[in-house]
Amino acid sequence: MRITGAQVFVGGPGRNYVTLKVLTAQGVHGLGDATLNNRETLPAIYLRDYIVPALIGMDPRNSEDIWQFLYRGAYFRRGPVAMAAIGAVDMALWDIKGKLAGLPVYQLLGGRSREAAMVYAHAAGADLPDLMDSIAHCIEQGYRAVRVQCGIPGMPSAGYAVPEARGRGKHYISDFAGIRPRVEIWDSGRYMRFMPGALAEIRARFGPELHILHDVHHRLLPREAAEFARAAEPAGLFWLEDPTPAEDQDALDLIRQHSTTPIAIGEVFNSIWDCNRLIEAERIDFIRVAVTYAGGITHVRRIVDLAGLHHVRTGFHGAPSHSPISMAAQAHLNIWAPNFGIQEYLVLATPDCDALFPSAHRVENGLMHVSDAPGLGIDFDEKQAARYEYRPGSHPVVRLEDGTLWNY
Numbered sequence: 001m002r003i004t005g006a007q008v009f010v011g012g013p014g015r016n017y018v019t020l021k022v023l024t025a026q027g028v029h030g031l032g033d034a035t036l037n038n039r040e041t042l043p044a045i046y047l048r049d050y051i052v053p054a055l056i057g058m059d060p061r062n063s064e065d066i067w068q069f070l071y072r073g074a075y076f077r078r079g080p081v082a083m084a085a086i087g088a089v090d091m092a093l094w095d096i097k098g099k100l101a102g103l104p105v106y107q108l109l110g111g112r113s114r115e116a117a118m119v120y121a122h123a124a125g126a127d128l129p130d131l132m133d134s135i136a137h138c139i140e141q142g143y144r145a146v147r148v149q150c151g152i153p154g155m156p157s158a159g160y161a162v163p164e165a166r167g168r169g170k171h172y173i174s175d176f177a178g179i180r181p182r183v184e185i186w187d188s189g190r191y192m193r194f195m196p197g198a199l200a201e202i203r204a205r206f207g208p209e210l211h212i213l214h215d216v217h218h219r220l221l222p223r224e225a226a227e228f229a230r231a232a233e234p235a236g237l238f239w240l241e242d243p244t245p246a247e248d249q250d251a252l253d254l255i256r257q258h259s260t261t262p263i264a265i266g267e268v269f270n271s272i273w274d275c276n277r278l279i280e281a282e283r284i285d286f287i288r289v290a291v292t293y294a295g296g297i298t299h300v301r302r303i304v305d306l307a308g309l310h311h312v313r314t315g316f317h318g319a320p321s322h323s324p325i326s327m328a329a330q331a332h333l334n335i336w337a338p339n340f341g342i343q344e345y346l347v348l349a350t351p352d353c354d355a356l357f358p359s360a361h362r363v364e365n366g367l368m369h370v371s372d373a374p375g376l377g378i379d380f381d382e383k384q385a386a387r388y389e390y391r392p393g394s395h396p397v398v399r400l401e402d403g404t405l406w407n408y
């Protein structure tokens with residue numbers, strides 16, 4: 001059996017999805033997602049120029065050896081661009097493996113550990129009453145877990161993942177407004193004075209059953225994060241995400257020393273080497289890596305197994321920049337992983353997106369049910385794909401009021 005070629009598509013409805021289709025002499029094909037939000041052309045070039053020519057002639061069933069070849073063989077290892085490209089190949093090879101076996105990928109991983117996987121939705125408000133409405137809307141739709149982000153009184157800009165005005169659209173990641181980023185102004189003091197109390201009010205309003213999550217998006221210093229995590233304890237969070245930038249991982253001990261609020265980190269990690277010390281030292285409760293930029297199913301499975309040894313559960317990244325292909329790959333991991341925690345779920349499930357990526361995976365009542373179709377259980381309609389092209393966009397940059405550049 002051998003690979004005869006592979007195609008890379010960039011574009012999609014409202015997103016620059018990077019889709020890889022690996023072709024074989026036997027007519028079976030596999031799909032992978034290499035979308036790297038606002039840097040989408042880079043994994044596409046990495047795939048087209050450096051990976052696809054090397055794949056031709058290889059046996060697609062040897063997914064482990066191909067992973068090692070792409071990772072070790074490149075000499076310059078890791079990083080989001082390379083790992084997203086490797087991740088896409090790996091997903092496609094698991095897709096082929098499942099189709100050849102006539103089995104869904106989760107069966108190849110070890111079968112079901114649960115019937116369905118809990119997902120969390122996003123709620124956001126320009127102010128607390130607006131956020132309360134947004135949470136109530138998520139609960140009406142059946143979600144049992146909700147990430148809550150709120151505008152901060154007196155802050156010159158809206159804050160992370162928060163609409164500028166009540167009832168405004170909340171697609172906060174890319175507005176395709178070009179490469180020059182929008183600037184947001186941040187004030188940690190105002191945030192710290194307001195947000196813990198807001199979280200407690202949310203708990204009081206919605207009761208003990210709702211799983212409440214909150215994303216700090218790397219904006220606090222370790223000492224501030226420790227204070228914030230302790231102040232948020234009355235809200236009984238499911239998790240506090242990215243309280244600090246995770247480059248200085250020893251500093252995270254401060255949070256542990258001062259609070260029992262569960263901590264989730266890892267959406268920007270690309271390999272096990274970015275999180276092995278965090279996991280082994282049990283500084284986190286949830287690992288947030290994604291199959292897309294952490295090297296696909298083969299590599300993320302290793303991270304999941306290491307995490308399982310240290311009571312760390314999964315909470316894979318699922319921002320709207322992930323295409324339904326990587327969300328499908330994560331659905332298979334979620335059904336299998338003995339230490340599954342939760343899945344972020346924010347696919348743009350519009351008719352256009354469903355037409356581009358048809359599948360029988362479904363989310364109902366806040367639970368993701370995985371399809372039993374062979375492989376990843378997802379298709380890609382190339383005729384639909386021809387409707388879209390790459391559009392440049394950018395994340396905002398964040399500055400303090402005096403102009404100092406801060407963490408997005």
Ligand code: KDG
Pocket residue numbers: 037173215217267318319321344
């Ligand atoms: O591209 C950046 C986004 O993926 C990120 O801002 C989303 O923090 C995020 C989350 O938790 O989904």
Ligand code: MG
Pocket residue numbers: 215217241242267
């Ligand atoms: Mg996040």
